[in-house]
Amino acid sequence: MSGPAILVERRDGYRVITLNRPDRLNAFNDAMHAELRKAIKEIEADEDCRALMITGAGRGFCAGQDLSDRLVKPGEKLAPSHSLETYYNPLVRKLRALPFPVVAAVNGVAAGAGCNIALACDVVIAARSASFVQSFARIGLVPDSGGTWFLPRLVGDARARGLALLAEPLTAEKAEQWGLIWKCVENAALMSEAQKLCEHFATAPTQGLALIKRALNASTANTLDAQLDLERDLQNIARETPDYIEGVRAFMEKRKPKFTGRK
């Protein structure tokens, strides 16, 4: 299929990126990586963008690397791949570091790197018919794009090992029960629920949310002492934002706050 590998939609206060290779369950090829990188760069530069939704076209969310790009004839040697260094790792780092929330609206199967890119998002909401597969072991690979980091932290070591070593699909419902994702919703409700989340974030105290992301990102490597220090420092930054002043004022005046999200 030709045409754009991703679709980008500008909405009031947030953007929606749709991975758009439905005939391949939105598997990544170089073009999709390049378009995604460019789109995220533009979104990051837009100070009116206060949330990002990522979803997939058709019946899948994303099936990871397009394996047709990795097929070699018997006897031929596979060319070395720089895709982790060049594409997947920077993408995962970028999703974690974006200064606003990223919502993954998982509409169908999320497999391989596609699963772990969903897990790298801040809030993962999935349709009941969606599933999550660490499919790497089925083809002799190691979970990448943060899989071996996210899994034990989200679901614990025993379940992480089962998911990675057996490569069996986990239903969206079970993913919610296990704490792998935020929420599983009925298929028909997925997009409206994801939209509600983004609309909420688009009127939230964005600077404060960015600081929350920083604190949570750091917490996994920090001691309690170091994290307490970090919270102190970030809180001092948060206290200087106009949205904090507005939040306190609105609370005291018993009205809904009007957050601008600005510094």
Ligand code: T3D
């Ligand atoms: O080399 C490096 O750069 C390392 C980087 C690795 C990153 C990775 O992500 S490695 C993991 C790659 N992904 C996979 O191994 C998943 C492969 N796909 C599947 O296992 C299954 O398709 C699913 C479990 C995701 C879904 O199964 P199902 O039965 O719902 O759909 P299907 O019939 O298998 O797929 C539908 C079509 O999409 C089919 O094409 P067709 O027959 O209709 O022409 C299938 O070939 C295609 N497709 C699905 N996944 C991929 C794909 N084509 C290319 N690459 C894919 N990853």
